[in-house]
Amino acid sequence: MAAIANSVEYSIRDRVAVLTLNAPPVNGLSQPLRSGLMSALLKARTDHDVDAVIVIGGGKMFCGGADIKEFASGEVSEPDVNAIARCMETMNKPVVAAIHGVALGGGLELALGCHMRIATSDSRIGFPEVTLGVLPGAGGTQRTPRLAGVTLALDLILSGRVIDAQKAHDFGLIDALSSGDLLDDAIALALDATRRGEPLRVAKYLPVKGAEAVEQTIAAALEKVLRRTPGAEAPRAIARCIAFAASGADFEDALVFEREEFLELMNGAQSKALRHLFFAEKGASKIPDLPGDTALRPVERVGIIGAGTMGRGIAMTFLNAGMAVTLLEIDAEALASGLEAIRKTYAASAEKGSISAAVLNQRMSLLRGSTDYADMADRDLVIEAVFENLDIKQKVCAKLGEVCRPDAIIATNTSTLNVDVIAQASGRAPDVLGMHFFSPAHIMRLLEVVRGKETAPDVLATVMALARRIGKVAVVSGVCYGFIGNRMLESYLREMDFLLMEGATPAQIDAALEGFGMAMGPCRMMDMAGIDVNARVLDEREAEGALPDDPSYRALVRKLGAIGRNGQKAGLGYYRYDGRTPIPDPQVNDIAADLAAQFGITRRNNITDDEIRDRLLLPLINEGYRILDEGIAYRDGDIDVVWAAGYGWPRLTGGPMHYAETMGLEQLRNRLQELGRQTGDRHGYFAPASLLSRRATGAA
Ligand code: T1G
Numbered sequence: 001m002a003a004i005a006n007s008v009e010y011s012i013r014d015r016v017a018v019l020t021l022n023a024p025p026v027n028g029l030s031q032p033l034r035s036g037l038m039s040a041l042l043k044a045r046t047d048h049d050v051d052a053v054i055v056i057g058g059g060k061m062f063c064g065g066a067d068i069k070e071f072a073s074g075e076v077s078e079p080d081v082n083a084i085a086r087c088m089e090t091m092n093k094p095v096v097a098a099i100h101g102v103a104l105g106g107g108l109e110l111a112l113g114c115h116m117r118i119a120t121s122d123s124r125i126g127f128p129e130v131t132l133g134v135l136p137g138a139g140g141t142q143r144t145p146r147l148a149g150v151t152l153a154l155d156l157i158l159s160g161r162v163i164d165a166q167k168a169h170d171f172g173l174i175d176a177l178s179s180g181d182l183l184d185d186a187i188a189l190a191l192d193a194t195r196r197g198e199p200l201r202v203a204k205y206l207p208v209k210g211a212e213a214v215e216q217t218i219a220a221a222l223e224k225v226l227r228r229t230p231g232a233e234a235p236r237a238i239a240r241c242i243a244f245a246a247s248g249a250d251f252e253d254a255l256v257f258e259r260e261e262f263l264e265l266m267n268g269a270q271s272k273a274l275r276h277l278f279f280a281e282k283g284a285s286k287i288p289d290l291p292g293d294t295a296l297r298p299v300e301r302v303g304i305i306g307a308g309t310m311g312r313g314i315a316m317t318f319l320n321a322g323m324a325v326t327l328l329e330i331d332a333e334a335l336a337s338g339l340e341a342i343r344k345t346y347a348a349s350a351e352k353g354s355i356s357a358a359v360l361n362q363r364m365s366l367l368r369g370s371t372d373y374a375d376m377a378d379r380d381l382v383i384e385a386v387f388e389n390l391d392i393k394q395k396v397c398a399k400l401g402e403v404c405r406p407d408a409i410i411a412t413n414t415s416t417l418n419v420d421v422i423a424q425a426s427g428r429a430p431d432v433l434g435m436h437f438f439s440p441a442h443i444m445r446l447l448e449v450v451r452g453k454e455t456a457p458d459v460l461a462t463v464m465a466l467a468r469r470i471g472k473v474a475v476v477s478g479v480c481y482g483f484i485g486n487r488m489l490e491s492y493l494r495e496m497d498f499l500l501m502e503g504a505t506p507a508q509i510d511a512a513l514e515g516f517g518m519a520m521g522p523c524r525m526m527d528m529a530g531i532d533v534n535a536r537v538l539d540e541r542e543a544e545g546a547l548p549d550d551p552s553y554r555a556l557v558r559k560l561g562a563i564g565r566n567g568q569k570a571g572l573g574y575y576r577y578d579g580r581t582p583i584p585d586p587q588v589n590d591i592a593a594d595l596a597a598q599f600g601i602t603r604r605n606n607i608t609d610d611e612i613r614d615r616l617l618l619p620l621i622n623e624g625y626r627i628l629d630e631g632i633a634y635r636d637g638d639i640d641v642v643w644a645a646g647y648g649w650p651r652l653t654g655g656p657m658h659y660a661e662t663m664g665l666e667q668l669r670n671r672l673q674e675l676g677r678q679t680g681d682r683h684g685y686f687a688p689a690s691l692l693s694r695r696a697t698g699a700a
Contacts, residue, residue: 008036009058010043015051016187017044026064027057029106031077033067038079041087041095052094052190055114056183061101062123063110068132068275071266081106081138082255085113089202094193098186099123099174102162108173109138112147115200116193118176118186119165125173126162130234132278133271133652137262141241142204142254148172149209150246154221157238204251214246231517232652233270237261269662273654277644280637280655284475285464288634294461297407303328303379305396307338307369310413311385313441316342319363320442321470326368326375339369373403380405381466383435385413388537393417394425401426409459411435412450416486416537419450419479429454433463436483437472438646439529446646447472448483473645478632481546485642487627488656491619493534494685496522497556499615500588501596503603506574507584512609513616517650522616524582525648526557527573535561548683552599556592563591615679618672618686621656625689636661665696 009020019040021027037055044053057063070077088095097103097111099119108125111117119125127136127144135141136157144153148171156163168174178185193200210217218239225235241258249257265271286292302318304311307329315325319342327342329335346360355363368375376382382404384396393412400410410432412422423432434450447467451460460476467474477483482490496509510521526534535558541547547554560566560573565588567573568580575582596603624639633639640655653659660668669688676686694700 006030006032006036008033008040010040012047012049013183014187014191015049016190017047017050017053018183018187019044019053019055020058021055021063022058024059026061027059027107028064028067029081029110030067030070034079034081034084038084038087041084041091044093045087045091050093051194052096052187053088053091054096054098054183054186054190055088055110056098056186057100057107059101061107062097062099062103063107064102065105065107065128066138068278071134071271071275074267075263076137076259081109081113082259084110085139088113088115089204092200094190094200096186096190096193098178098182099125099165100182102126104162105129105136105140106138109136109140109143112143112173112203113139115202116175116189117173118178118182118189119168119174120182121165121177121179123165124162125165125168126160127157128160128162130158130238131160131274133232133234133268133274134265135234135238135241135258135262137259137266139204139255139258141238141258142245142251144173145208145210145242145245146203146206150214150217150242151210151221153245154217154239154242157242158221158225158235208246208248211246211248214243218243229517229650229652231270233268234265237265270652273652273658273662276637276654276658277640277651280635280641281473281645283635284473284638284641285468287460287464287476290457290461294457296462296465297380297409297458299380299409299462299466300324301326301378301380303376303382304385305329305376305382305400306385306387307335307341308385308387310437310439310441312338312342312345313439313443314383314385314413314437315367316345316363316442317437317470317472319366322362322366323470324366324368326370326379328370328373328375330371332371335369335371339367342367373399376400376403376408377405379408381409381411381463383411383413385437388414388417388533390417390421393422397422397426397432401428404431407431409433409462411463413437416482419452420454423452423454430456431459433459434477434479434483435463436477444646445471445473446485446642447474448477448485448642448646449474450477450479450483452479473641475638475642476634478630480627480630480632481541484624484627484633484639485646487632488620488623488639488643489647491623491685492616493522493526493557494554495615495619497554498552498601498679499607499612500556500574500592501552501599501601501603502607503592503596503605504607504612505584505589506582508607508609509612509616512612515609516613516617517653519648519650523574527567527575527577527582530567530569531557531561531573532566550683552595552601553683555595555599559591559595560588614671614675617656617659618668618675621660621668622672622686622689622692624657624660625692625695629689629691660692665692669693669696 006023011018023033044050095114097114097117103111103125222239244257301324303326304315305328318325349355350360419434423429433455436448438444506523510523513521565572571577576585627633636657639657643649644651644655672686672688
């Protein structure tokens with residue numbers, strides 16, 4: 001029978017009904033698919049030609065979980081997964097889940113409702129619900145502790161992590177592993193169960209393992225999770241559901257309790273924010289004016305120019321993806337130390353057990369060093385990561401334009417310079433674009449892909465596809481100072497410096513923003529990034545006449561840079577450092593006070609945390625509206641992805657643009673105008689962006 005999308009195919013083999021989920025691409029448990037599955041199960045229940053039942057996924061996976069798009073309805077339509085599980089558990093024929101690819105969320109709950117589970121050895125399972133601000137709402141918090149115990153249930157459900165089938169088998173969530181044909185093995189398992197004639201094992205009747213120590217186990221697990229995201233609601237609800245499971249309460253009552261907790265979360269702001277980011281990340285890869293089937297250029301061999309911190313991080317990014325890398329550094333000594341630094345990084349990971357010795361050797365076998373540009377001639381992609389100086393980057397790209405193959409892609413890792421100017425220097429601008437990695441490049445997920453005005457469509461499409469392969473979330477930016485993230489960051493840092501000159505302290509500012517949920521306060525962040533880096537960029541921008549006509553503009557960071565307080569690496573920055581520990585330093589307040597006197601800035605001691613947050617966050621968001629209006633970013637969600645994936649914006653608020661929507665655009669506009677009045681705003685720093693005003697009045 002031909003498979004119909006969003007349907008369940010019913011076939012019989014060796015007196016076993018095979019129910020195949022067909023809802024590409026992830027077999028999401030939409031209402032039509034759930035309805036089709038329930039009908040097929042009821043048919044198999046009474047089918048006299050059927051002694052057992054297999055549920056298997058069509059396509060590349062078993063099931064990616066509930067259809068998240070359905071959450072917007074605010075409720076769960078019938079038949080829900082609980083009803084389907086109840087139907088399978090009460091069937092007097094063995095029901096076996098045959099898992100390949102992934103079984104996630106509701107997909108795993110569906111499998112746990114079966115009597116047995118068999119999985120291919122390379123398949124993976126997990127409960128990612130917490131990353132969406134919800135919890136397994138179809139029995140997952142109740143069956144998992146019964147099959148695998150409270151400790152593992154908490155670990156899996158609170159972390160949202162995915163585990164491989166072997167681990168799942170060891171934990172008791174999977175009954176058998178298939179190394180041959182999954183369906184053959186599943187049918188054999190089901191028929192064996194019919195022949196054994198033993199009572200079918202039903203998860204919900206098993207005792208909860210570890211119930212006796214549940215309170216301590218929950219307290220320890222919850223403390224670990226809430227340390228990272230103190231305001232998160234889902235972990236607390238998960239803990240309540242696991243505690244309910246361990247309390248010995250009636251299973252059906254527990255399902256009701258779990259569903260109520262799930263609905264509460266699903267309809268809450270945190271889940272809406274996290275779901276926004278989920279779809280925004282998926283959407284960021286879509287380029288509005290590019291056909292989805294744009295032919296891609298092959299990329300297997302990568303060249304990287306520059307063996308500094310960024311060059312090494314970028315090299316490891318590609319090595320980690322199993323791609324061959326030639327790291328070029330003109331200076332042989334610098335090259336040698338760069339290659340050694342990469343080897344040491346991998347050796348440290350192997351020491352910790354994060355990677356095996358085999359993986360270390362495999363990655364190092366893919367790495368070559370060179371001091372000769374001629375070695376770039378066979379590269380499919382070459383990324384320059386040399387010193388952040390326009391003249392140097394232009395010279396490097398001119399050389400690459402000469403030596404690289406005609407179909408090779410040339411990328412610049414600049415974080416602020418004009419990609420079009422650099423592209424022109426290459427002599428082949430259509431082959432050039434920006435790939436702005438974030439330090440440490442092999443760890444940070446964000447990649448800003450900067451589309452030059454001449455960047456060829458296939459070059460852009462190739463790099464966007466490559467980003468996914470190297471585990472990055474890529475967002476396209478147009479060419480402007482700072483692209484999306486650093487351009488918005490500029491407003492944030494500007495107000496930080498002004499507030500310090502007005503009397504706030506670095507510790508107060510950092511605490512206010514970390515209280516909002518930022519992963520790291522701006523002063524500590526600047527000390528980590530290096531004050532000299534930012535001060536030098538400001539000096540260059542001043543030389544270009546690109547700074548506001550305001551001598552107090554970013555005066556403090558420039559002063560700190562001028563006196564060598566370059567941040568954590570110098571032991572002095574906005575803080576004094578004992579190793580990596582920041583210690584408030586009164587000297588910074590004195591420097592800020594001197595600058596305030598110099599520029600006639602009034603010092604005051606009534607600066608509140610709310611004012612700090614508004615002064616730093618609202619102009620940042622306002623710049624986001626200018627970026628959208630200029631077409632530098634395609635979508636609000638793209639900006640949210642940049643800040644959530646690259647700058648530590650609290651995911652529970654959905655990103656700056658989603659946060660603005662939840663705040664209310666009229667309120668945002670009014671607050672900006674109020675701050676403008678309060679500060680005097682001689683340079684229009686708080687003038688609401690045109691797009692913000694247009695949206696606030698419904699004109700856009
Ligand atoms: N719902 C709706 N759409 C989904 C989806 C889902 N669960 N998963 C993926 N998509 C879309 C995605 O937006 C993209 O759309 C396309 O499918 C391909 O995705 C009841 C309540 C499964 C590992 O959190 O982790 O179950 O961009 O590119 O790389 O208790 O998708 O093409 O238009 O990512 O092969 C829990 C989320 C839900 C899994 C496949 N499940 N998805 O990766 O494909 S809550 C999840 C993923 C739940 C229960 C609770 C991955 C994947 P478009 P893709 P992939």
